[in-house]
Amino acid sequence: MQRSPQLNAKGELQHLLSIEGLPREILIQILDTAESFVGVTEREVKKVPLLRGKSVFNLFFEPSTRTRTTFEIAAKRLSADVINLNIALSSQTKGESLLDTVANLSAMQADIFVVRHASSGAPFLIARHVKPHEHVVNAGDGRHAHPTQGLLDLYTIRHYKKEFSRLTVAIIGDVLHSRVARSLIHGLSTLGVPEVRVIGPQTLLPTGVEALGVKVFHDMKAGLRECDVVVMLRLQNERMSGALLPSAQEYFKSYGLTAEKLGLARADAIVMHPGPMNRGVEIDSSVADGPHSVILPQVTFGIAVRMAVMSIVAG
Amino acid sequence: MKLPDAEKLCEELARELRPRLTPRSAMIGLYTGGAWLAERLHALLALKEPLGLMDIAFYRDDYHAQGLHHDPKRTKIPFDVNGRELLLVDDVLYTGRTVRAAMNELFDYGRPASIALVVLADRGGRELPIAAQYCGARLEVPSGMRLRLTREASGKLALVLEPSRAA
Numbered sequence: 259m260q261r262s263p264q265l266n267a268k269g270e271l272q273h274l275l276s277i278e279g280l281p282r283e284i285l286i287q288i289l290d291t292a293e294s295f296v297g298v299t300e301r302e303v304k305k306v307p308l309l310r311g312k313s314v315f316n317l318f319f320e321p322s323t324r325t326r327t328t329f330e331i332a333a334k335r336l337s338a339d340v341i342n343l344n345i346a347l348s349s350q351t352k353g354e355s356l357l358d359t360v361a362n363l364s365a366m367q368a369d370i371f372v373v374r375h376a377s378s379g380a381p382f383l384i385a386r387h388v389k390p391h392e393h394v395v396n397a398g399d400g401r402h403a404h405p406t407q408g409l410l411d412l413y414t415i416r417h418y419k420k421e422f423s424r425l426t427v428a429i430i431g432d433v434l435h436s437r438v439a440r441s442l443i444h445g446l447s448t449l450g451v452p453e454v455r456v457i458g459p460q461t462l463l464p465t466g467v468e469a470l471g472v473k474v475f476h477d478m479k480a481g482l483r484e485c486d487v488v489v490m491l492r493l494q495n496e497r498m499s500g501a502l503l504p505s506a507q508e509y510f511k512s513y514g515l516t517a518e519k520l521g522l523a524r525a526d527a528i529v530m531h532p533g534p535m536n537r538g539v540e541i542d543s544s545v546a547d548g549p550h551s552v553i554l555p556q557v558t559f560g561i562a563v564r565m566a567v568m569s570i571v572a573g
Numbered sequence: 574m575k576l577p578d579a580e581k582l583c584e585e586l587a588r589e590l591r592p593r594l595t596p597r598s599a600m601i602g603l604y605t606g607g608a609w610l611a612e613r614l615h616a617l618l619a620l621k622e623p624l625g626l627m628d629i630a631f632y633r634d635d636y637h638a639q640g641l642h643h644d645p646k647r648t649k650i651p652f653d654v655n656g657r658e659l660l661l662v663d664d665v666l667y668t669g670r671t672v673r674a675a676m677n678e679l680f681d682y683g684r685p686a687s688i689a690l691v692v693l694a695d696r697g698g699r700e701l702p703i704a705a706q707y708c709g710a711r712l713e714v715p716s717g718m719r720l721r722l723t724r725e726a727s728g729k730l731a732l733v734l735e736p737s738r739a740a
Contacts, residue, residue: 270640290644294628297647303681306631308641569631573640 263385273385273394274567276403278444285448289413291566292559298335299562308569309338312369316342317359318397319375324533325397325407328557329372332564338370360384368392370572378402393571395564401437406567407532408441410560412449414552415487417559418528422446426453428481428523429472431491431513431540432462438532439491443470457481458513461503478513485523488550490515490531490541506539516542520550528552574712579722579730582693582709583610587617589707590660590691594618597658597686601625603675604646606664606722609730610693614662622657625650632674648678655683660707664722665732666692669703694732696720 262279266272271284298306314333318326326342333340345359360371370393373381378400385394398404419425427446433439433456446454447470456467457475468474475481482488493509503509520529529541529550537543546553599622602611608626615624630645661675672690679685689706696714714720719737724730 287643291641294630294645294647297649298631301682305681307677308631308636569641573636 263382271567271570273381273396274405274571275381275385275394275396276444277405277408277441277448278403280448282448282450285409285412285445288409288563288566288570289416291570292409292413292562295335295562295565296559298565299558305335305337307337309333309336309369309572312336312338312572313367314338314340314370314372314568315363315368316340316372316397317345317363317374318343319345319356319373319380320398322374322398324557325374326372328560329395329397329406329564332561333370333372333568335561336565336569338568356380356383357387360387364389364392370395370568372397374398376400393568395567395571398437401435401440403441404437404532405441406560406564407438408445409567410556410563411438411442411489411530411532412445413559413563414530414556415446415528417555418552419486422449422451425451425486426455426484427451427487427489428455428457428475428485429489429491430457430478430481430515432493433458433467433491434462434464435494436491439489440470442489443472447471455481455485459503459509478519479522482519482522485527488515488520488523488527488529490529490535492532492534493536493540495536506536510539510542514538514540514542515545517544517548520545530556533557574714574734576712576720576732576734577694577710579693579709579732583613583730584617586691586693586707586709587614590614591618594620595658596621597656598622598660599625599652599654599657600660600662601627601650601675601679602662603671604628606693607662609722609724610664610691611662613730614660614691623651625652627675627678629671629674629678632678634670634674650682653683654679654685657685659685659688660691661688662691664693665720666690666695666703666705666708667698667720669699669701672703673701693722694720 264273264275316326316329330340372395374397380399381394381396396405429439454472455475456472457478531553535541600611600615600620602608627648628646630642691707692705693709695705695708695711718734720734723733
């Protein structure tokens with residue numbers, strides 16, 4: 259079998275490009291390391307000296323506030339220098355190629371590239387061309403993968419549920435356009451979650467999604483029964499082309515998470531959402547702000563998870 | 574080489590420490606061996622403050638050469654270190670680099686009144702200007718060997734000497 263492009267010859271994590279293809283031990287190593295970093299983020303001085311003298315370049319070819327900010331905070335808490343580049347507004351519009359952009363930044367002594375790109379596979383292309391001491395972390399590529407979001411979801415699930423081996427997890431909504439869903443499904447199956455369900459209208463579920471080992475439900479109420487973890491996905495309006503849905507109101511009626519529908523899941527179920535939320539479209543405010551919601555802790559854990567990823571790849 | 578009895582050294586250390594304790598004393602053990610020793614000393618001395626435990630993985634000076642150590646434990650210091658007289662506990666004192674890292678980490682929690690180093694054994698080979706204030710035994714261990722503390726299922730502590738793993 260060919261080695262994953264993310265691992266070096268010793269099987270250590272060199273780049274983080276996707277959760278798919280990562281062995282269980284690496285996922286556990288990242289989650290365990292993140293747990294130690296959660297301790298750091300609760301201190302008065304929220305900084306450790308690990309990446310002192312290293313430069314982290316945030317390359318965002320697609321707009322994002324939350325992911326870019328959490329990567330920036332994570333890098334700063336590791337004592338790295340952080341440079342934010344909003345490429346959508348600069349060189350690329352002048353016609354520079356992706357690899358030329360990266361070569362130029364590499365000449366500025368980069369150590370880690372955090373890449374967000376609208377095209378699936380862009381971080382892989384960069385990872386194939388960087389120097390041995392440079393590392394690439396995928397911060398979301400097209401519809402393909404968003405591994406740090408998937409990892410922080412896994413971290414959150416482990417934090418509240420302790421074990422993966424007896425869980426039923428439902429992922430609800432626009433799975434078709436969601437790189438978050440794809441990353442999470444791969445992670446859950448690698449960590450041994452026995453039942454993963456995807457719930458949504460036919461038009462928002464990728465064809466052949468069953469091949470990933472998930473159960474498909476079109477009826478949300480049936481799909482929610484006895485779930486331990488409910489992951490809501492954002493209805494990605496800006497990616498919606500063509501008439502996949504009748505209207506946001508219709509959607510909410512069928513696939514919006516309300517307190518009543520959540521009542522069908524287990525009494526101790528947790529509700530997650532990768533953000534940003536569309537209240538009243540995929541999730542009701544009473545649930546988003548309710549006792550089952552762990553949406554804000556997800557954001558906090560996301561910083562520790564990104565600290566873990568960067569310190570593992572750069573080490 | 575005949576190694577001293579870790580259990581006996583532990584009791585001797587407790588006897589030596591007892592008269593020096595003040596109301597501001599608190600103890601921190603370094604993972605993994607130092608944490609075992611600290612748990613024992615903490616119980617023997619019946620310290621009022623809960624025990625602190627520390628993993629110095631994020632402060633090591635060999636990160637750039639060795640990478641991050643697998644499975645770092647979470648540092649837990651359940652008291653305010655400001656103004657404390659800290660007893661920093663490790664099993665074996667060697668190069669002094671672990672203690673350097675531990676002190677750097679400690680100062681990210683606050684400003685202790687003092688730090689004293691407590692070790693079960695000092696094996697020589699120092700690379701930094703660091704010394705233990707409380708030391709169970711002094712041994713000359715050759716550089717190719719590793720001296721470490723083990724803990725049996727029964728909780729019994731013992732020193733072992735083994736060839737050091739190749740870096």
